[in-house]
Amino acid sequence: MATAGATVAVAAGHYSGQTLTGTKSAPGVVFALDANASLGDISGSGQLNVRATNVEFVGGQIPAVAMSGTPASSHVTFRNVNGGRMWIDNASSDIAWIGGDLGPNQCSGVSQTYLNTVMNATRVTFDGVAIHDQRICVSGEHSESLRLDAGSSYITVRNSRFYNNDDSTSAIFVTTTAQGLNMPHDLTVENNFFGRTAMGCCSFETQNPNVTVCTNYVIQYNSFAGNDSPMMFQCPSANNVKVHANVGSFQSCSTGTWTYNVMQWSSRPSSCDGTNRWVSGPNWSDSALGYVDSANADFHLLPTSPALDAGDPVVFPLTDIDGDGRPLGGAPDAGANEAG
Numbered sequence: 001m002a003t004a005g006a007t008v009a010v011a012a013g014h015y016s017g018q019t020l021t022g023t024k025s026a027p028g029v030v031f032a033l034d035a036n037a038s039l040g041d042i043s044g045s046g047q048l049n050v051r052a053t054n055v056e057f058v059g060g061q062i063p064a065v066a067m068s069g070t071p072a073s074s075h076v077t078f079r080n081v082n083g084g085r086m087w088i089d090n091a092s093s094d095i096a097w098i099g100g101d102l103g104p105n106q107c108s109g110v111s112q113t114y115l116n117t118v119m120n121a122t123r124v125t126f127d128g129v130a131i132h133d134q135r136i137c138v139s140g141e142h143s144e145s146l147r148l149d150a151g152s153s154y155i156t157v158r159n160s161r162f163y164n165n166d167d168s169t170s171a172i173f174v175t176t177t178a179q180g181l182n183m184p185h186d187l188t189v190e191n192n193f194f195g196r197t198a199m200g201c202c203s204f205e206t207q208n209p210n211v212t213v214c215t216n217y218v219i220q221y222n223s224f225a226g227n228d229s230p231m232m233f234q235c236p237s238a239n240n241v242k243v244h245a246n247v248g249s250f251q252s253c254s255t256g257t258w259t260y261n262v263m264q265w266s267s268r269p270s271s272c273d274g275t276n277r278w279v280s281g282p283n284w285s286d287s288a289l290g291y292v293d294s295a296n297a298d299f300h301l302l303p304t305s306p307a308l309d310a311g312d313p314v315v316f317p318l319t320d321i322d323g324d325g326r327p328l329g330g331a332p333d334a335g336a337n338e339a340g
Contacts, residue, residue, distance in 0.1 A: 002029045010060060012036035019049040021071075026054055028075065033060020040064055041106075050076055057081055063106060067092045067121075085116050085134075092121040097129050102145075103165070104133035115143060120151035120182075127158050134165040144173035150182040158188070159321050159336075162203070163195030163297035170205035170232070171197060178210070185215040189222060191321045191336045195297035196225040201232055208234035215239040217256070221317055223299035223335040224248030226264060226286030245311040247299075247335035249284050260312045262334045264288050277334070279306045301339040310334040 002008050004025045012034040033039070037060040040048035047064035056077040067073040068089035076092075080099040084106055088095050102116055116131070118124050126146070136143045145165045148155055162171045171194055176183045194203035203224050206214055214235040220242065224230035230248035233241070233255035241256025250263040253272035263269050264281040272278070281288030290305025292298045301307055311332035319325055320338035327333070328340035 004028060004054070006030070007032055010034060010037045010039070014038045014041075016041050016046040019051070019069075020055065021051045023053040023071075024055065026075075028054025028056060030056045030058060032058045033081075035059060037061065038063065052076065067095065087115075087117050087119075088121045088124055089117070089119045090121075092124075094123045095121065096125045096127065098125075099128045101130035101132060102134075103131055105135055105137075107135055107137035115147045116145060117147045117149055118152045118155060119147075119149035122152070123154045124152070125156045125158075126160055127156070129160045130163075131160060131171075132163050132165060134167070136166045136168060141168070143168045145171045146173070148172065148174045148184045148187065150176040150178070150184070152184040154186045155184065156188045157190075157192060158317075159191045159323075161193045161195070161297060161321075163193070165195075165197065166199060167197040168199050170201060171203045173205055173207065174211055174214075175207040176210045180210070180212040183211050183213060183215070187216070188218045190218065190220045191317050191319075192222045193297055193299045193321060193336055194222060194224045194230065196227045196295075202229040203231065205232040206235050211235050213237045213239055214241050214255070217241045218244070219246065220244035220315075221311065221320075221332075221334070221336055222246045222248075223291070223337060224286075225294050225297070225299075226284055226289065228284060245316065245332070245334045247289055247307045249281075249286060249289075251283070260310065260334060262289065262307045262310050275312075277306060277310050299335065300337045301333060301335065303339070305333075305339070307334040308339060 007030045010033045039062045050067045051069045054075045058079045061082045063084040066087040072091040074093045077096045083102045226249040238256045243258045245260040247262045252270040259275045262277045264279045279288045286294045290302040292300045309329045309331040311334045313331045316332040321336040326338045
């Protein structure tokens, strides 16, 4: 049995149906996976189940992982892991997926689409993750790249890339199981690239009618593709919602406080203050926003982009999606890329 502070090397091979339990004191145990080591598979009986505290997985492949049993998991980190899907539930806390990817998910041999889901969990972070090629396994099923469900709180998604996903709703979908109860709150979404959703409405969505109040949301410095609505807030009430220094095709500044966004629309978006920059162009398009190649999810900025120096001169992340410092010019750039 590994002791606190130990590093366990996992050799190349396929290890199906593993369950990890136990509580280790900090600094915990690190499982260093060979690049050709695979823990678990997509099936419920074959997935990796984690019910442990102070554990880190580094490298390798984890096609499916669940933190949903008893006891609850806490202080679990996945670092530079090639993942397929994950489920975080049952009062789990302090969970981080740093670097690596989530995708593609696997449809072979499954009877339903498995979603990347956070539910009844707190202090969960996705940082620098490529979330891609999430496929709908059964025609007509509900699907999104990341589902934030009942009881989830203090969730952070930053420096990540969403692309080539079969989202039937949105890239990030905020919901709850019963109208007005256990609604997700304290969400931060910043410094991300959101590629085009194949079938969905938007990149970030709150579900109507279940989510009645959006509480403590910060959506800032993101770059959105222009083929659909970047955000759809369907909550009738907003409590401390800040939409700040994003770049995309926006129709209005409704729901929350909107500042320093760069907004392409055919006419000036409604209800926006003077800090927001309007760029005339076709609706639901990013043709005038100065992206390098939005069709292939490259939202770095061209030298002619209106997003250059358009961010908030006071409030900004210290680095951009690539880890470059902000600002490089007279003011930070709006969106996830700091081009100078």
